[in-house]
Amino acid sequence: MARDFSIVKIEDEADASKENFSIPRPGIHPSASSVEFYHQGERVVEGYCLRQIWYKNMMRFFGAKLLKKDISINFARAGKLGKWIERGILEDWAKAGILIDNNIKFYDHKYQMSGEMDAIIRSKETGLLTGVEIKTFAGYAAEKLLFGVSRERGSNKRMAGRPRDYQFLQSCIYAWKYRNRFDNFRLYYHSREYGKRCEFEITFEKRDDNRHTCCWEQVKGGDFKVLDDGPVRMPYAIEDVYDRSVKLLGYINKKELPPRDYQEECSPERVSALYDLDKVSFAKHRDWEKDPEKNKIQDKACEYCDFREQCMMDDLTF
Numbered sequence: 001m002a003r004d005f006s007i008v009k010i011e012d013e014a015d016a017s018k019e020n021f022s023i024p025r026p027g028i029h030p031s032a033s034s035v036e037f038y039h040q041g042e043r044v045v046e047g048y049c050l051r052q053i054w055y056k057n058m059m060r061f062f063g064a065k066l067l068k069k070d071i072s073i074n075f076a077r078a079g080k081l082g083k084w085i086e087r088g089i090l091e092d093w094a095k096a097g098i099l100i101d102n103n104i105k106f107y108d109h110k111y112q113m114s115g116e117m118d119a120i121i122r123s124k125e126t127g128l129l130t131g132v133e134i135k136t137f138a139g140y141a142a143e144k145l146l147f148g149v150s151r152e153r154g155s156n157k158r159m160a161g162r163p164r165d166y167q168f169l170q171s172c173i174y175a176w177k178y179r180n181r182f183d184n185f186r187l188y189y190h191s192r193e194y195g196k197r198c199e200f201e202i203t204f205e206k207r208d209d210n211r212h213t214c215c216w217e218q219v220k221g222g223d224f225k226v227l228d229d230g231p232v233r234m235p236y237a238i239e240d241v242y243d244r245s246v247k248l249l250g251y252i253n254k255k256e257l258p259p260r261d262y263q264e265e266c267s268p269e270r271v272s273a274l275y276d277l278d279k280v281s282f283a284k285h286r287d288w289e290k291d292p293e294k295n296k297i298q299d300k301a302c303e304y305c306d307f308r309e310q311c312m313m314d315d316l317t318f
């Protein structure tokens with residue numbers, strides 16, 4: 001009898017039958033933001049592929065029948081771990097008396113963008129109001145990226161810690177939207193394994209063309225292995241991030257398939273540009289140099305894309 005009863009089974013059934021109570025509206029979420037710029041003559045996209053978000057919209061709002069990889073319940077639950085940790089962090093901040101509000105939802109009609117900012121805190125010492133986006137991470141690759149490495153294996157290259165591209169872009173949207181309401185904005189990371197933490201301040205610098213360069217800066221006191229002083233300026237402005245959302249809306253409204261933002265197989269020029277931007281590891285680049293046919297380099301986004309099969313088919317039919 002006892003063996004007929006399984007908590008795991010109950011959890012799985014509850015997850016599988018969960019209803020979605022959010023208001024369904026075609027458009028974009030800040031977490032799916034992206035931006036494009038040129039480096040060494042190559043067009044580089046950071047963040048989400050427009051085509052991938054377009055597929056999601058077509059399936060969800062326009063009933064398109066598309067090939068999509070199923071997500072396993074275990075994978076979905078791994079994603080939930082982040083949410084559980086986030087709740088614990090908010091509880092801690094409430095106990096510490098610094099939490100003002102959390103899970104602040106908004107809908108931006110102009111960009112058809114719905115989002116949810118994680119928290120607002122107030123420093124007891126300075127009284128400053130700070131907006132915060134909370135992210136969790138796990139694994140060596142994420143740790144290396146966020147905390148930096150003093151000597152990269154193989155290349156001995158020094159790399160300062162940096163936020164993940166797409167999470168930085170999402171935070172930029174919140175930081176920009178609430179720029180007149182908060183004194184500053186932070187992107188805060190917490191490990192799902194060893195409790196390591198770090199945070200980045202997000203700022204904007206006005207350019208001569210009246211656009212605003214997106215910048216991040218490591219905040220001392222985190223578990224960084226390599227510290228960089230001062231803000232790190234991105235090769236794009238916040239207006240460029242919004243421009244991509246407008247571009248996506250154009251494709252959604254016309255129901256027109258966007259071109260691919262990423263490549264299944266990168267050209268030598270693209271590999272060189274991505275390596276220079278630290279988007280290809282030393283080891284991968286070395287193997288590719290030895291045998292480019294055998295050790296092809298592809299954009300990571302395609303490796304993990306749920307719509308990869310559909311995207312490959314559309315190559316033939318569109």
Ligand code: SF4
Nearest residue numbers: 049260302305308311
């Ligand atoms: S497979 Fe690559 S190019 Fe195609 S939709 Fe996915 S991320 Fe975009």
